[in-house]
Amino acid sequence: MMTDEKTTLSAQSDEQRTPLLKRLTGANTLWIGLVLLVLIAVFGAIRPDAVFQVTTLQFLLAETAVLLVLSVGMTFVIITSGIDLSVGSVLVFASVSSAMAMNAVSGGDATNAGWGVIAFGLLVAVVSGAVWGLLNGLLISRAKIPPLIVTLGSFGAAQGAALLLNNGSNVSGIPDKLNRTFGSGTYFGIPNIVIVAAIVTALGALLLSTTRFGRYTYAVGSNEEAARRVGISVRGHLTKVYLLAGTLAGLAGFMGNAFFRVAVVTGHETDNLNAIAAVVLGGTSIFGGTGSVLGTVFGVFIPAVLEKGLVIIGVKEFWQPIAVAIVLVAAVWLDQTRRRARNQR
Amino acid sequence: MSEPLLEARDLTKNYGTVEALRGASFTAYPGEVVSLIGDNGAGKSTLVKCLSGVEQPTSGTLLFDGKPLHLSSPNDARDRGIETVFQDLAVAPDLDPAANMFLGREILKPGVLGWLGVLDKKAMRRQAAEHFTRFGASLQSIDVPIAALSGGQRQSVAVARSVAWASKLVFMDEPTAALGVVQRERVLEVIKRVRDEGIAVVLISHNMPEVLSVSDRVEVLRLGRRVARFKAADTTVEELVGAMTGALSQEDAA
Numbered sequence: 001m002m003t004d005e006k007t008t009l010s011a012q013s014d015e016q017r018t019p020l021l022k023r024l025t026g027a028n029t030l031w032i033g034l035v036l037l038v039l040i041a042v043f044g045a046i047r048p049d050a051v052f053q054v055t056t057l058q059f060l061l062a063e064t065a066v067l068l069v070l071s072v073g074m075t076f077v078i079i080t081s082g083i084d085l086s087v088g089s090v091l092v093f094a095s096v097s098s099a100m101a102m103n104a105v106s107g108g109d110a111t112n113a114g115w116g117v118i119a120f121g122l123l124v125a126v127v128s129g130a131v132w133g134l135l136n137g138l139l140i141s142r143a144k145i146p147p148l149i150v151t152l153g154s155f156g157a158a159q160g161a162a163l164l165l166n167n168g169s170n171v172s173g174i175p176d177k178l179n180r181t182f183g184s185g186t187y188f189g190i191p192n193i194v195i196v197a198a199i200v201t202a203l204g205a206l207l208l209s210t211t212r213f214g215r216y217t218y219a220v221g222s223n224e225e226a227a228r229r230v231g232i233s234v235r236g237h238l239t240k241v242y243l244l245a246g247t248l249a250g251l252a253g254f255m256g257n258a259f260f261r262v263a264v265v266t267g268h269e270t271d272n273l274n275a276i277a278a279v280v281l282g283g284t285s286i287f288g289g290t291g292s293v294l295g296t297v298f299g300v301f302i303p304a305v306l307e308k309g310l311v312i313i314g315v316k317e318f319w320q321p322i323a324v325a326i327v328l329v330a331a332v333w334l335d336q337t338r339r340r341a342r343n344q345r
Numbered sequence: 346m347s348e349p350l351l352e353a354r355d356l357t358k359n360y361g362t363v364e365a366l367r368g369a370s371f372t373a374y375p376g377e378v379v380s381l382i383g384d385n386g387a388g389k390s391t392l393v394k395c396l397s398g399v400e401q402p403t404s405g406t407l408l409f410d411g412k413p414l415h416l417s418s419p420n421d422a423r424d425r426g427i428e429t430v431f432q433d434l435a436v437a438p439d440l441d442p443a444a445n446m447f448l449g450r451e452i453l454k455p456g457v458l459g460w461l462g463v464l465d466k467k468a469m470r471r472q473a474a475e476h477f478t479r480f481g482a483s484l485q486s487i488d489v490p491i492a493a494l495s496g497g498q499r500q501s502v503a504v505a506r507s508v509a510w511a512s513k514l515v516f517m518d519e520p521t522a523a524l525g526v527v528q529r530e531r532v533l534e535v536i537k538r539v540r541d542e543g544i545a546v547v548l549i550s551h552n553m554p555e556v557l558s559v560s561d562r563v564e565v566l567r568l569g570r571r572v573a574r575f576k577a578a579d580t581t582v583e584e585l586v587g588a589m590t591g592a593l594s595q596e597d598a599a
Contacts, residue, residue, distance in 0.1 A: 210463050210464060210466075211461065211462040211463050211464060212451050212453065212462045212464060213462055215440075215444065215448075215451060215464060218437070218439060218440060218444075219437045219440060219444075219448055221439070222437035222438055222439035222440060223435070223436065223437045223438060225433075225435060226435040226436055226437050226448070227437065227448070227449075229419060229431065229435045230435075230448045230449030230450075231419065231420045231423065231449045232448070232449050288439075289437070289438070289439030289440075290439050290490075
């Protein structure tokens with residue numbers, strides 16, 4: 001009797017689930033993915049010879065890998081209805097301090113250093129990113145300063161600190177070993193740096209969609225007060241989310257070192273905006289509560305494909321930011337209209 | 346009558362110079378529906394906050410199952426089987442009903458995956474569906490965000506969530522406000538069903554006919570004090586209003 005009841009009930013709960021196809025088509029992610037596929041198809045149709053070339057694709061992926069890692073962290077932050085403007089500066093800080101630390105333990109020049117030094121450099125990069133993230137998180141969750149202001153502050157402070165560290169110049173002396181293997185090496189044609197970014201992204205996607213940490217991230221962004229009332233430590237969770245974003249920015253800084261063979265202090269001023277644009281393009285709501293890492297992956301590649309594609313088919317690449325801007329504003333407008341319709345019920 | 350489940354004696358609560366409670370008492374017995382009524386500003390919300398651990402009273406004693414009770418947070422109350430349906434529902438609109446029901450009490454997968462914090466979504470969905478069916482919250486689908494549901498369905502999810510976890514007592518602050526006729530009936534039905542399972546329900550409402558139809562007893566607050574207690578079967582709307590406005594008072598109620 002008892003088992004009978006159980007089976008009917010579970011059958012019923014399965015029936016109550018929306019069918020897979022309907023769930024897929026209802027999701028923003030599918031449409032964003034289609035936009036990306038259409039873009040690739042259009043560029044591919046115009047210049048199949050140039051687009052579907054191994055080196056073109058390798059370059060596209062490698063250049064996007066660093067931004068992808070930043071954007072995974074940004075996805076968590078934006079789902080909590082926060083924002084992190086500091087990721088680019090934290091990346092620069094981590095990249096400079098890691099390069100200097102590797103040089104310091106190798107007697108001034110780490111070019112010929114071994115794996116021990118490289119591991120130390122990775123540790124320094126990740127920890128210095130984590131420290132900035134923790135600082136952001138504590139100021140936001142304990143001191144209750146709005147994320148926009150806190151991270152605007154650390155955006156300036158981390159950049160300034162990075163410039164102070166080496167008197168405003170780039171740091172060279174990145175170990176050759178690091179660049180050969182991790183920076184420019186490939187595995188079955190896929191750049192190693194891309195593999196690392198893909199692993200980070202996959203772990204981020206699992207963390208967000210299958211774990212309690214992810215569930216709390218959505219809950220805090222959806223209704224902070226409701227989360228607090230059911231006993232979730234909102235302050236602790238927000239701290240951890242900004243800590244995650246900072247840590248990933250630190251890792252991204254190390255990846256940049258490996259790829260470019262130098263810790264550059266400029267060129268990351270708009271990383272924050274690029275990451276935010278990628279996350280929002282990917283269907284994560286800027287108002288918090290919804291979003292996905294898969295969407296962010298699409299959101300990272302749409303601007304990148306547009307840029308490469310426009311160059312390949314001979315359109316001035318200056319059109320790229322304009323095209324991205326239109327898609328971005330349209331995406332937020334759609335999200336807003338949908339929310340308004342929903343909340344009127 | 347049996348021993349009181351929850352008893353508050355002479356509670357006071359000051360917010361600066363404002364005295365929200367001035368020696369309020371309150372009693373709830375197991376397996377009864379007791380309504381807490383009073384005009385705006387009588388101290389109902391403050392009393393419920395003190396009894397559910399959201400606020401701490403300035404002075405006075407709480408007894409739970411006859412033993413002294415100190416609630417320093419809502420979690421304290423929850424650990425003792427006391428749940429609250431807040432007036433503003435306090436649900437996460439972007440999460441589905443099952444996720445909301447298990448929010449803060451997620452079921453994790455067994456073994457290593459659970460240790461890593463991986464959710465057992467299937468188990469939660471199944472249990473939530475069972476539970477919603479049992480409490481008559483009819484939802485067409487269990488995996489749409491709460492925000493896509495109607496106001497009444499949202500309310501029933503909030504009510505169902507609280508009664509799911511309450512083993513002793515549920516506070517319901519205006520659970521039928523802003524509901525249609527059918528949904529109102531359904532929530533009242535749920536209240537009775539919860540009572541029949543032996544759980545005490547404390548109902549806060551402004552709707553006197555509703556109070557009389559669903560309650561076993563009624564306690565009246567006025568100016569931060571209990572001024573009257575009635576058996577719902579022996580009283581009338583006029584009497585309740587009289588007690589709320591001060592036209593009628595019972596000496597022994599305080």
